[in-house]
Amino acid sequence: MSSLHRLSFWMMLICAMFACGHVVAQETPKRIYIANDDHTDFMWTADADTYANVFVEMLDHHLRLAEETKNNPAPYRNRFNADGSYWMWNYEHRKSDAEFAKLIQAIKDGTISVPLNPLVSCYGGQPTEAVLRGLYYAGRIERKHDLRFELATAMENQTLPLGLASLFAGSGAKYSWRGVCGCATKLPKEQLAKRDREIYWYTGHDGQRILMKWYSLVGSIGGYWEAGYPSAAINWVDSDPGFLKRYIDPQSNDPYKAIGVFGFGGDDLARKTGITPPPTVPGVPGLQKVISSPYCDHFYIIAEQESNASRQVIVSNEADFFHDFESHYGQTLDSHCVTYGNEWDLYSASMSETSARVRRAVEKLRAAELLSTLVSLKYPDFMRRHESARDRAFIDLGLFWEHNWTADGPISRQQRASWQEQVASNIEYYVNSVYGEAIIRLGGMIPRPDGAKRFFVLNPLGWPRTDYADFAYNGSANVHVIDLASGNEVPFQLVKLSGAPHLRILASEVPSAGYKVFEIATGPGRQSSLTDAAAKMHNNVLDNGKIKLTIAKDGAIQSLIDLASGREFVAEIDGLLVNDFAANSNDGEPIKVENVGPVSVTIRARSEAGLAHTTSITVYRDSKRIDIRNELTENFSNVRHWAFGFSIDNPQVHTEEVGTVNLNRLKSAGGDYADTHARYDYLTLNHFADISGDGFGVTLSNTDLAFAKLGRSTLTTLDTTTPQIQVLAGGQVDGSSLGIRGQNGASYFLQRFALQPHDGYDQAQAMKFSLEHQNPFVTGEIISKGGDQYTEKEFSLLTVSNPNVVLWALKPSESGITDGIVARVWNQSMQAAATTIAVDGGVSGVQRVTHIETPIEDIEPVADAAELSIHPHRLETFLLHLKSSP
Numbered sequence: 001m002s003s004l005h006r007l008s009f010w011m012m013l014i015c016a017m018f019a020c021g022h023v024v025a026q027e028t029p030k031r032i033y034i035a036n037d038d039h040t041d042f043m044w045t046a047d048a049d050t051y052a053n054v055f056v057e058m059l060d061h062h063l064r065l066a067e068e069t070k071n072n073p074a075p076y077r078n079r080f081n082a083d084g085s086y087w088m089w090n091y092e093h094r095k096s097d098a099e100f101a102k103l104i105q106a107i108k109d110g111t112i113s114v115p116l117n118p119l120v121s122c123y124g125g126q127p128t129e130a131v132l133r134g135l136y137y138a139g140r141i142e143r144k145h146d147l148r149f150e151l152a153t154a155m156e157n158q159t160l161p162l163g164l165a166s167l168f169a170g171s172g173a174k175y176s177w178r179g180v181c182g183c184a185t186k187l188p189k190e191q192l193a194k195r196d197r198e199i200y201w202y203t204g205h206d207g208q209r210i211l212m213k214w215y216s217l218v219g220s221i222g223g224y225w226e227a228g229y230p231s232a233a234i235n236w237v238d239s240d241p242g243f244l245k246r247y248i249d250p251q252s253n254d255p256y257k258a259i260g261v262f263g264f265g266g267d268d269l270a271r272k273t274g275i276t277p278p279p280t281v282p283g284v285p286g287l288q289k290v291i292s293s294p295y296c297d298h299f300y301i302i303a304e305q306e307s308n309a310s311r312q313v314i315v316s317n318e319a320d321f322f323h324d325f326e327s328h329y330g331q332t333l334d335s336h337c338v339t340y341g342n343e344w345d346l347y348s349a350s351m352s353e354t355s356a357r358v359r360r361a362v363e364k365l366r367a368a369e370l371l372s373t374l375v376s377l378k379y380p381d382f383m384r385r386h387e388s389a390r391d392r393a394f395i396d397l398g399l400f401w402e403h404n405w406t407a408d409g410p411i412s413r414q415q416r417a418s419w420q421e422q423v424a425s426n427i428e429y430y431v432n433s434v435y436g437e438a439i440i441r442l443g444g445m446i447p448r449p450d451g452a453k454r455f456f457v458l459n460p461l462g463w464p465r466t467d468y469a470d471f472a473y474n475g476s477a478n479v480h481v482i483d484l485a486s487g488n489e490v491p492f493q494l495v496k497l498s499g500a501p502h503l504r505i506l507a508s509e510v511p512s513a514g515y516k517v518f519e520i521a522t523g524p525g526r527q528s529s530l531t532d533a534a535a536k537m538h539n540n541v542l543d544n545g546k547i548k549l550t551i552a553k554d555g556a557i558q559s560l561i562d563l564a565s566g567r568e569f570v571a572e573i574d575g576l577l578v579n580d581f582a583a584n585s586n587d588g589e590p591i592k593v594e595n596v597g598p599v600s601v602t603i604r605a606r607s608e609a610g611l612a613h614t615t616s617i618t619v620y621r622d623s624k625r626i627d628i629r630n631e632l633t634e635n636f637s638n639v640r641h642w643a644f645g646f647s648i649d650n651p652q653v654h655t656e657e658v659g660t661v662n663l664n665r666l667k668s669a670g671g672d673y674a675d676t677h678a679r680y681d682y683l684t685l686n687h688f689a690d691i692s693g694d695g696f697g698v699t700l701s702n703t704d705l706a707f708a709k710l711g712r713s714t715l716t717t718l719d720t721t722t723p724q725i726q727v728l729a730g731g732q733v734d735g736s737s738l739g740i741r742g743q744n745g746a747s748y749f750l751q752r753f754a755l756q757p758h759d760g761y762d763q764a765q766a767m768k769f770s771l772e773h774q775n776p777f778v779t780g781e782i783i784s785k786g787g788d789q790y791t792e793k794e795f796s797l798l799t800v801s802n803p804n805v806v807l808w809a810l811k812p813s814e815s816g817i818t819d820g821i822v823a824r825v826w827n828q829s830m831q832a833a834a835t836t837i838a839v840d841g842g843v844s845g846v847q848r849v850t851h852i853e854t855p856i857e858d859i860e861p862v863a864d865a866a867e868l869s870i871h872p873h874r875l876e877t878f879l880l881h882l883k884s885s886p
Helices: 003-018 048-068 085-094 097-108 128-134 136-145 164-170 230-239 241-246 269-273 287-292 299-306 319-329 344-378 382-397 413-443 741-745 763-774
Strands: 030-035 175-177 199-203 209-213 258-262 311-315 454-459 465-472 479-483 492-497 500-510 514-522 536-538 541-543 547-551 557-562 578-580 592-594 600-607 613-620 626-632 640-645 652-656 661-663 688-693 696-702 707-710 724-730 749-758 778-781 794-796 798-800 805-812 821-827 833-839 843-849 855-859 866-870 875-882
Touching: 030 230, 030 299, 030 319, 048 085, 048 097, 085 097, 085 136, 097 136, 128 136, 128 164, 128 344, 128 382, 128 805, 136 382, 164 209, 164 875, 209 319, 230 241, 230 258, 230 299, 230 311, 258 319, 299 311, 344 382, 344 413, 344 454, 344 707, 344 724, 344 741, 344 749, 344 805, 382 413, 413 454, 413 741, 413 778, 454 465, 454 500, 465 778, 479 492, 479 500, 492 600, 500 514, 547 613, 557 578, 557 749, 640 749, 652 763, 688 763, 696 724, 696 763, 724 749, 749 763, 763 805, 798 805, 798 821, 821 833, 821 866, 833 875, 843 866, 855 866, 866 875
Parallel strands: 030 258, 030 311, 175 209
Antiparallel strands: 199 209, 454 514, 454 778, 465 500, 479 514, 492 500, 514 794, 536 541, 541 547, 547 557, 578 640, 592 600, 600 613, 613 626, 626 749, 640 724, 652 661, 652 688, 688 696, 696 749, 707 724, 798 833, 805 821, 821 875, 833 866, 843 855, 843 875
16 A cells, blocks of 8 residues: 555566566467546545545546547557546536436446446445445436446455356356555465466355456455556566466467556556546556556557557556456356455454444445335335435445555545545435434324324344333323233333433234334233243353353353253353453442333443453343343553353354355364465454354344454454354454554444354354344334324235245345335245245236346236245345336
């Protein structure tokens, strides 16, 4: 990232290139595609507005050059490649409709290329749905202008998650190219310079794939600006023995004759704007033309100069290279299905609470979108007032994890941190505004008798479930609560949440993607047994008849016994237990019992061990689930963890990464981690980690954090034998020079988990458990006696028949509710899954669409429902046209 690193890259490249031998003529000319694109280090060299202006200026410049060179032979016409759809976003928002239409035409005819991704991002720390929402702007442009974006990229960071292949391919991408920096990295330079393949099918567990060009890093080749010195780069890829030995067709044993050399602009904003030309390098043909142009307008000249009888050099829009390569070699190319772990991804943990806020907003989007769907079905204009905030929030989800979390450029760390805070606030604003308004509107759509006190309990997940529900309530305790669907009284208690009084009930069998209605009636009711406490607490031992916990003064769990089997699950490892922040378990205030009742019992521990923190642990009636709420109330600047050590032999640890669930072992040992070129110290931890062995295990649900260390893993070793997970609470993992220092001054961090012991590992159950923990029931008061749009007692909008197929998202179509609703489902099993998606009122049509809602194929409904077959491990998205469209 630094100027010193960039200079060393150029020197390495030039030395390597001029040491090469002469070009050997080929019977069939090689096709060398040189792509002029600009690498955006957003908020690294300048502020956001400066970058936005440069995007517009550069696109205008290259559109002018395209017009000037339109009569040149095809290989020598000007082309330009933006490295993110955010270029297009800014052009649309800053230019006239006619000017934007001209850009769209240039994209259609291949003069300008734009990828699906908004900017260059680090994907390892992102929730799966955040990745997809960041691509939604490109999807809207696709449908509106009848075009398709074939490229998606993840650039410069040295590592790459496995599941991104599935998410990109499922969103419509076919191709990707990757260049790394080789700077700010712990990976050995000799590894980066010797990849075992230069081009391959980047493939997910679900079989979806994209064609990936990822060259070994030698000089700038394999970097993110391979064509920084295009003439020298062309000669190098045409003649270097090492490159040609790796870049080979396994069938013919000959070097591939289609070669791509992409990327010019690098990090330097001066090179984009012409503010300060970079220094010349004597002796490189054509270099003076390169540096004298502020807009890099030289590629069409160099392509003509460097073409000869043995090679045709082509100014590329990147997709043309992939079309050529795939048509000639795609059938024999090998596949690669591994994860490389995390590197720059980890730096988002340097603002742990801000990053957690975004993760919470993404999770809350499930409930907000179900609510907005229900309201929109009766009031179709509901989303119109939220569209602008939605579009901004989705593009911001594509920006929040932008790769310059390194924060080591000319822009101050404080300026970068402030920008991250603003982006997080934009995302929260949209989700909270839809959620809040829709709760009130739904409360006015369900009938109630005059004078009755009723509330709905909404289940945002795609299967019926029983769980607690909290309703804001400041009334009498002399009441009972009735489930209107069954007519039965339900367990309830009065609790205080963040100081506000609530009524907590046990809500049973709340329908899939639907609600139940409960009534608060005066008087004690008739079922006195419902007043029994859900658990008993004695001498720091909490027992609910299913599990027994022993809790230390600092909130660590010293013992967890499954009472049915008598099995102890806690193990002390390196002095740490379960939910352990520091090895001082008996350092703290006396444990307090609070919120005791027939639904749940909560204990509260306060300690200074490690850092000042409060831990609340809640257990529920007849349940093995343990909810943990940790609140750190002190700033910190070093790297901190929550440890979870388990008494499990031969552990296998599965985690939800990004768009996939991985077995965290090396590929050579039957797992999903690359044997080389990877970092092993921190894996991605999205919704869950599950540690199992010998027929039993524990699922750990993770709400707020993004990364975890397995046992004693290091940068170079993945520990698969120590049955411990250390969740990263925050910090600058790679030292004080990378990331935001001191958590940007934050002194409050909410970090929540849940545990559940179980028998053998079941991926679908692990995912469902974590989703239930992280998506509590939503409650709202039924506010109008005149509401008649929905049924009085219970309602289910959508059901999914196969228990292994998890409803992932349910929302109004981006085109509007009159076009239908979008259901995204994820097959959590290793086999293809037949499933029926049924919607209240039936469907008139079904379309398989990309994850960004662009149509793929029509599917004929069966009995007014969607009959589907979902590939193993695959996330699929469908547009359901409703029979009774609003």
